[in-house]
Amino acid sequence: MDTKDFIFMREALNLARVAYGQGEVPVGAVIVKDGEIIGRGYNQVEVLKSLLKHAEIIAIEEAIKRLGAWRLTGSTLYVTLEPCPMCAGAIKNARIDRVLVGARDLKNGACGSYYDIIPAEFGILEDEAEDLLKSFFKELR
Amino acid sequence: MDTKDFIFMREALNLARVAYGQGEVPVGAVIVKDGEIIGRGYNQVEVLKSLLKHAEIIAIEEAIKRLGAWRLTGSTLYVTLEPCPMCAGAIKNARIDRVLVGARDLKNGACGSYYDIIPAEFGILEDEAEDLLKSFFKELR
Numbered sequence: 649m650d651t652k653d654f655i656f657m658r659e660a661l662n663l664a665r666v667a668y669g670q671g672e673v674p675v676g677a678v679i680v681k682d683g684e685i686i687g688r689g690y691n692q693v694e695v696l697k698s699l700l701k702h703a704e705i706i707a708i709e710e711a712i713k714r715l716g717a718w719r720l721t722g723s724t725l726y727v728t729l730e731p732c733p734m735c736a737g738a739i740k741n742a743r744i745d746r747v748l749v750g751a752r753d754l755k756n757g758a759c760g761s762y763y764d765i766i767p768a769e770f771g772i773l774e775d776e777a778e779d780l781l782k783s784f785f786k787e788l789r
Numbered sequence: 790m791d792t793k794d795f796i797f798m799r800e801a802l803n804l805a806r807v808a809y810g811q812g813e814v815p816v817g818a819v820i821v822k823d824g825e826i827i828g829r830g831y832n833q834v835e836v837l838k839s840l841l842k843h844a845e846i847i848a849i850e851e852a853i854k855r856l857g858a859w860r861l862t863g864s865t866l867y868v869t870l871e872p873c874p875m876c877a878g879a880i881k882n883a884r885i886d887r888v889l890v891g892a893r894d895l896k897n898g899a900c901g902s903y904y905d906i907i908p909a910e911f912g913i914l915e916d917e918a919e920d921l922l923k924s925f926f927k928e929l930r
Binding site: 693697698699700705708709712716717718719732733734735736737738740741742758763765 | 839840841846849850857858859860873875876878879881882899904906
């Protein structure tokens with residue numbers, strides 16, 4: 649992990665805050681290739697009424713469109729919450745090389761916390777990602 | 790499994806044949822609720838240049854649009870090939886109650902064959918689904 653990783657994870661956190669503002673579970677994701685962001689996404693399941701519209705899927709859709717190809721080999725994904733099986737499977741299918749995760753999801757995380765679909769690096773801005781989720785669910789109650 | 794299950798799996802096989810005709814790995818899926826098909830899909834990864842466009846995802850997208858809600862509780866999915874982790878995760882997120890599978894995928898199947906994301910019923914028109922995949926990959930070589 650280096651400075652760039654923090655910059656991109658911070659951008660993912662900013663996107664998570666946009667989701668928060670729309671009443672969505674605050675998760676954000678960015679995909680980076682050759683030092684450039686090629687896909688951004690934040691959770692929009694309720695707004696777009698689709699279980700498919702997780703942050704990672706939206707970021708992947710944008711990256712695919714941008715590159716004009718469905719293989720995202722050579723890219724890195726930054727996401728504020730450990731991907732669910734659907735997103736981890738999509739990341740795997742997309743051939744994304746590296747995944748950095750903020751908060752762990754012990755109940756549904758598919759990077760080793762509950763399921764074991766793809767490997768990921770943990771620990772980057774973890775507290776901020778967790779605090780954001782905690783304050784969202786606290787407000788909800 | 791009853792007669793209806795065979796009818797719907799046969800429809801999924803017909804959709805898989807449409808994918809075959811387009812040069813795609815032949816996989817088809819239908820989603821049924823209250824005896825009615827509410828979503829159809831066949832693999833379009835190459836045609837639509839998106840790793841997300843597996844048969845199951847396309848069928849889920851159609852069902853969501855039709856119902857105007859992202860929870861597909863009370864529905865059954867028929868798919869000719871065991872779902873990958875992405876699709877199994879999407880099926881789980883969609884709250885689909887029952888999944889019937891044609892052919893097993895020993896290398897990537899997420900209904901117990903390789904990963905264990907969701908349960909499924911196997912054995913329905915399995916030989917036909919397998920033969921279709923085998924003849925596709927034989928032609929490819």
